[in-house]
Amino acid sequence: MTERHLALYVRVSTEEQAASGHSLREQEEQLVEYARSHGFPRYELYCDDGYSGKSLNRPAMERLRADIRAGCVLGVVTTRIDRLTRSVADFARLVDEMNLHGVFYRSTRQNFEISTAMGRLVAQMLSVIAEFEREMIAERVHENLLAMAQRGELATKPPFGYRLVNGRLTPDPREARWVREGARLLLTGASPRDVAMEFNALGVRTKTGRLWTDRTVRTLFSNPALAGVSVWNRRKTQGSRRTEREPTEWVCVEGAHEAILSREEFEALRGMLERRRALSPRSQGSKRPLAGIARCGFCGSAMYAGWQVSKRGHERQKRPIYRCGRYVTGGGCTPNQVDASALEMLVVEELLRRVRPELEPVVSAYRAHAASNELRTVQRKRRVALARLSRLAEAYASGVVSEEAFSREQVRLLRVLEACREAEAQAAALSTTDGWDAWVRELCARLAGDPHLERALFLTVVREVRVFRPKRSREVDVDLVLRLE
Incomplete structure (x- = not known):
C-alpha cells in the first residue's frame, strides 16, 4: 500500500496578489513550517498560480482531488480557508470528499475540525465570508476598470490598425487602410486564409512583424476595437495560458476612440466569420461557393468539392x-455527383425564384426609376447632337466649315445618334418582362464569374442546400433551406 502524504495547497489569483501581496512563496513557507513542526516528514505541494477561487477547475486542485480519491493523501493544509475555495457549494463538496476518504483539513490561521459538527459549522461560516469577499473584490475590480476605461487610461497594446497617442487608441493611416481592405475582401466572400495570403504577398506584417495566418486574421476582425468599442478585462492569465473570461466580466466602452469600420460593417464581418467557423474544417478555406453548405439529399452527409479529370x-x-x-469514403450512398458550375447556377436561379415575389416590386421600382433617368439623359444627349448637326450643316452651306471638317464631324455626330437610339431601346426594355429576365441572366453570369461574391451570398442567405441526383440521371434537383426560414 502506498504511504499517504500531507497535501500542502497554495493558490493566488492575479487580482489578490496585486491587492494583498499574499504571495505563493509566503504561503509555501508557512505550510512547510507547519508540516515540519507537526511531524509530517512526507508532504507534497499543490500550487495553482493565477487561478480564481470561484470554481474548482484548477490544475493543481484537480490533481489534489484525484489523489484524495486514490487514497494517497493523509490531510490537506492551507493558510486560510479561502485558499481552498471561495464558493460555499464547492467547499461543502470538498468536505464531503475528505470525510469520505478519511482526510483531515487544517488551516494554519483558522483553527477548526471538519470531522465534528461544530467544526463544520465554523468552516461553513468562513466559506460564506470568503465567497462574499470574492464577490466584493470582483465588484471593486470591475468598477475600477470601468472608471479607468471611461477615462481612456487602460489602453496598453494597440491592435493592428491603431497606435497609441497620449495613452489613447488612434487609427494608424498606414495600417488602417489594410484593415479596410481586409474587411472588403472578407465581406465579398474571401476566406481568412485568402486574406492572410494576400497580406503576406503584399508585404504587410502583423504588429509583431510576423506573417499573417487565418487565425490572426480572425482574431483581428473579431476585435470590437475596430468599431470604436474598447473591451478590457476580456482575458486572464492562468499559469502559462491566456483564457477568455465570461462576457459578464468584460468592461466595454462605446465610442472610446475613433472607429476604422462602421458598426454595421463590423457586425456583418462577425456574422460572416461565425458562419464560416460553423462549417467543417475541410470547407472553411474552400473557394467553391457551396463548400460546407451543399449536402447529399439521400444520406444527409456533406457534399465534397473536388475535381473530375478526363483525358481527351x-x-x-x-x-x-x-x-x-459518404460515397467517397465508402459509406454506401449512391454516387450523387453533380457539375459544380451547373449546381451553383441552379441554386442562384432557385434562390431568385424563391425571393422573386418580395424582390420583384422593389427591383421593378428601382429599374423604372433608373430607366426614366437614363432615358432623360439619352434624350437630352440626342437633342444636343441633332442641334449640333443642324448648325454644322448651316456652317457648311455658308462656307464657314471645310468639306473635310464637315464630313469628319458629321460622322462623329451620326455615331452619337446611333448610340442614343440603342440606349433608348435598352432603357425601354428595363420595364418589360424580357428586361427582367435579361437582368436575372446578367446577375447569374456575374455571380458565376465571381466565386468570392457568390460564396458571400450563399453564406449570408443559405443555411443548407440538399442535392438530389438519382443514379444514371442527368436531372438535378435541389432543396434550399434559407437562414430566414
Whole structure:
C-alpha cells in the first residue's frame, strides 16, 4: 500500500496578489513550517498560480482531488480557508470528499475540525465570508476598470490598425487602410486564409512583424476595437495560458476612440466569420461557393468539392464537381455527383425564384426609376447632337466649315445618334418582362464569374442546400433551406 502524504495547497489569483501581496512563496513557507513542526516528514505541494477561487477547475486542485480519491493523501493544509475555495457549494463538496476518504483539513490561521459538527459549522461560516469577499473584490475590480476605461487610461497594446497617442487608441493611416481592405475582401466572400495570403504577398506584417495566418486574421476582425468599442478585462492569465473570461466580466466602452469600420460593417464581418467557423474544417478555406453548405439529399452527409479529370487526346481536362462525402469514403450512398458550375447556377436561379415575389416590386421600382433617368439623359444627349448637326450643316452651306471638317464631324455626330437610339431601346426594355429576365441572366453570369461574391451570398442567405441526383440521371434537383426560414 502506498504511504499517504500531507497535501500542502497554495493558490493566488492575479487580482489578490496585486491587492494583498499574499504571495505563493509566503504561503509555501508557512505550510512547510507547519508540516515540519507537526511531524509530517512526507508532504507534497499543490500550487495553482493565477487561478480564481470561484470554481474548482484548477490544475493543481484537480490533481489534489484525484489523489484524495486514490487514497494517497493523509490531510490537506492551507493558510486560510479561502485558499481552498471561495464558493460555499464547492467547499461543502470538498468536505464531503475528505470525510469520505478519511482526510483531515487544517488551516494554519483558522483553527477548526471538519470531522465534528461544530467544526463544520465554523468552516461553513468562513466559506460564506470568503465567497462574499470574492464577490466584493470582483465588484471593486470591475468598477475600477470601468472608471479607468471611461477615462481612456487602460489602453496598453494597440491592435493592428491603431497606435497609441497620449495613452489613447488612434487609427494608424498606414495600417488602417489594410484593415479596410481586409474587411472588403472578407465581406465579398474571401476566406481568412485568402486574406492572410494576400497580406503576406503584399508585404504587410502583423504588429509583431510576423506573417499573417487565418487565425490572426480572425482574431483581428473579431476585435470590437475596430468599431470604436474598447473591451478590457476580456482575458486572464492562468499559469502559462491566456483564457477568455465570461462576457459578464468584460468592461466595454462605446465610442472610446475613433472607429476604422462602421458598426454595421463590423457586425456583418462577425456574422460572416461565425458562419464560416460553423462549417467543417475541410470547407472553411474552400473557394467553391457551396463548400460546407451543399449536402447529399439521400444520406444527409456533406457534399465534397473536388475535381473530375478526363483525358481527351493528349490533353487532361479538369472540371469542378460536388459529390457525396459518404460515397467517397465508402459509406454506401449512391454516387450523387453533380457539375459544380451547373449546381451553383441552379441554386442562384432557385434562390431568385424563391425571393422573386418580395424582390420583384422593389427591383421593378428601382429599374423604372433608373430607366426614366437614363432615358432623360439619352434624350437630352440626342437633342444636343441633332442641334449640333443642324448648325454644322448651316456652317457648311455658308462656307464657314471645310468639306473635310464637315464630313469628319458629321460622322462623329451620326455615331452619337446611333448610340442614343440603342440606349433608348435598352432603357425601354428595363420595364418589360424580357428586361427582367435579361437582368436575372446578367446577375447569374456575374455571380458565376465571381466565386468570392457568390460564396458571400450563399453564406449570408443559405443555411443548407440538399442535392438530389438519382443514379444514371442527368436531372438535378435541389432543396434550399434559407437562414430566414
